Amino acid sequence: MTNRTVLVLLDPATEVRTSTLELLTIARGLGRVEAVTLEAPTVEVLAQLGAYGIETVHQAEPARDGSCVSGDERHLPAVVAAALAAAVRLTDADVVLLPTSFAAKEAAALAAHDLGAGLVIDASSLRDVHGHVVAGKRVFAGSWDTECAVTADVAVVTVRANSAVAQPAPAAVGPVTEGYAVEVPASSVTLLSREVKTDTSGRPPLDQAAVVVAGGRGTDGDFGPVEDLADALGAAVGASRDAAFEGWWDSYVGQTGVTIAPRVYIGAGISGAPHHRGGMQASQVIVAVNSDPEAPIFEICDFAVVGQLADVLPQAAAEIRKRKS
């Protein structure tokens, strides 16, 4: 174990998602781990951080031109980046980790730019090699595995969900929250509105789920069978871009949508175009249901059913419910 300090971003500070627990687990393998937040963590969050060995939570107090940056503006990438960079300078940290998301990538890039740090996006593993942080990364639709070493003094890394199995620390601790001042650079970007989608489905978020059932054009607009199987499996629901652009489902999987690498991906009525594969091919087990025996997705599958998804999915859901009870 090195005497590295690893900072992990927790934004928002009102919940600790599984992907963040995975990140904390990975971070413990690199050094001493501390959290950075932009608001006060809740009691439940502190307890979870404590179980994962976090002794110190650095809570940013961002200000711009002498006035406090508050509310929604705290989540703007430029503000998050300023908080991360200031935390690195304050703690002399060597590594900053963020869970992968579009907002986190933007904050990571700005923080790395400010710090002169090395930047790795979408890492799937992290380890120490002779004092360097080495990140594993799946590229080209998961068809190649690469490893790169960060050669700058500070490493800023975003890590994909499902890259590790979350594991609490051997001994829980009681975290202490310490405030620190952050000067946010002037900006001519105005935040006009910000709305967080509230998910009432009770399903796990698509970018973090261990199991994903995705529907494509082959659903013909009826996601009922897809949702049915997802619920039997406790899975998230996703779509192909075409299905999402039709307005049949909100979020889609793929290179320009959400990139996922769950334990199981089940694609129903999805042909497996390269753009879609780019966002799911790194999944551990790939299952497809498609009426066309020539569908390209079959080339990357572990298991496939040639058939009508409206027949196959509900039957699978019923069978799983039966066997689980």
Place this chain on the structure above:
Amino acid sequence: MRIVVTAKYVPDINTERGFSEGRVVRTAGEGTLNELDENAIEAALQLVEAERASGRVGPDEGEVVVVTMAGPDGDLALRKAFQLGVDRGIRVSDDALAGSDYFGTAAVLAAAVRRLGDEAPVDLVVTGMAALDGLGSVVPTLLGAELGLPTLNLAKKVSLADPDGSGQRVLTITREIDDVTESLAAPLPALLSVTDGANQPRFPGFKLIMAARSKVIEVWSPADLGLDPAAAGSAGARTETLTAAPRPERPEVELVTDKGEGGVALADFLIRNDLV
């Protein structure tokens, strides 16, 4: 309205892609203009057209310049950009730039934008949301930071207005990132990155296809841009690729044809492999 679009030459997504000696293999004829940069070009063309239609600029005023950092193959990407209707194409090229990381790439592109700005003011820089080879999505942010421009990223909707009649044009975008929908605004000059949901790139017209063949591509070197070669290329990179290996082949697919029991077979596969 003068807009610079940055564009990348990438391996065609439909071909086998891979590495050799830590770098992406680029075979002539297998590369293409990054599809997502077509959305950037489309956004730029639409903004210039809207300015002309509104009468804020004359019918012949306004320009879209495309800049790429690439070897000679990158001309393929610029030719495609010409076909779509851009006015001018510049390739920044030098062996020393090979192996640039995100920061090196942003520094080179920023230097090119700055040089264009020395000729005449640049109102807006537009990029695609990501390059379909690396998918980092961070070069737009870094380019904005290098240029010191307000940055509006991942736009799904874009509009340009002169809200208080002062002539100061303000860019407003809507973006849906992760589980958040945001609306942001910034005065020009600014940096904008657009998603593939922002527009539908046009198809090249015959006249433009013919004209694109003979258009001149300007080639600039790092020296032309006053760039220290150590700032870019593998010399300036803050990360170093150690290994690259194709992933092991997946075992043969288990294929079941549904004759009434397909769903049971699927459930059975998941349960048998402890995936439920």
